[in-house]
Amino acid sequence: MKKPNRKLCPAAAGSTYTDKVIQHFQTPHNYGKMENPDGIGKVGNIICGDVMWLYIKVGKNSSKKEIVSDIKFETFGCVAAIATSSAITDMAKGKTLEAAQKIDKAGLVKELGGLPPIKLHCSVLAADALAEAIYDYYQKQKRAIPKELETKHIRISAEKKIIEEKYKDWVDIEEKIQSKRAG
Numbered sequence: 001m002k003k004p005n006r007k008l009c010p011a012a013a014g015s016t017y018t019d020k021v022i023q024h025f026q027t028p029h030n031y032g033k034m035e036n037p038d039g040i041g042k043v044g045n046i047i048c049g050d051v052m053w054l055y056i057k058v059g060k061n062s063s064k065k066e067i068v069s070d071i072k073f074e075t076f077g078c079v080a081a082i083a084t085s086s087a088i089t090d091m092a093k094g095k096t097l098e099a100a101q102k103i104d105k106a107g108l109v110k111e112l113g114g115l116p117p118i119k120l121h122c123s124v125l126a127a128d129a130l131a132e133a134i135y136d137y138y139q140k141q142k143r144a145i146p147k148e149l150e151t152k153h154i155r156i157s158a159e160k161k162i163i164e165e166k167y168k169d170w171v172d173i174e175e176k177i178q179s180k181r182a183g
């Protein structure tokens, strides 16, 4: 019998996870806390309240352009959130900051060969967390923030406020667990 190459998504009857999603979920790349990151992106998902931390180190390439030289993530999100986070770390590593901040939800979903429609909102976490980590880096460096990044930051901050009110108890628990984790 022919082996199916797609897995059923338990949260979305009739929809599926691609093999690539399952691989990233089962063996996530660049998972964990980073010591002394240059930028941190912490975001929440307005649909489900799940939270993600994404850390970057910034270096320079041979053309002296700033690049994402290292990247790690932690999340309390679901299968799709873990897979998209793992994938975005692969996509962003080595890219210039300008190129990395352009990675969006659509590109991420394409990279994974698709997501069940009900799980598309999970991919926003990873894309937003990366944008926020780059924003945090520019801010710490007291540098001008690119317009597109500033616009994203305003939207993400507004959503963060709603999430903190709507899911207060859950967000507090996640914060406590995350802060106890070793780097």
Ligand code: FES
Pocket: 045, 048, 049, 050, 077, 078, 079, 080, 081, 121, 122, 125
């Ligand atoms: S259900 Fe919350 S991130 Fe997927």
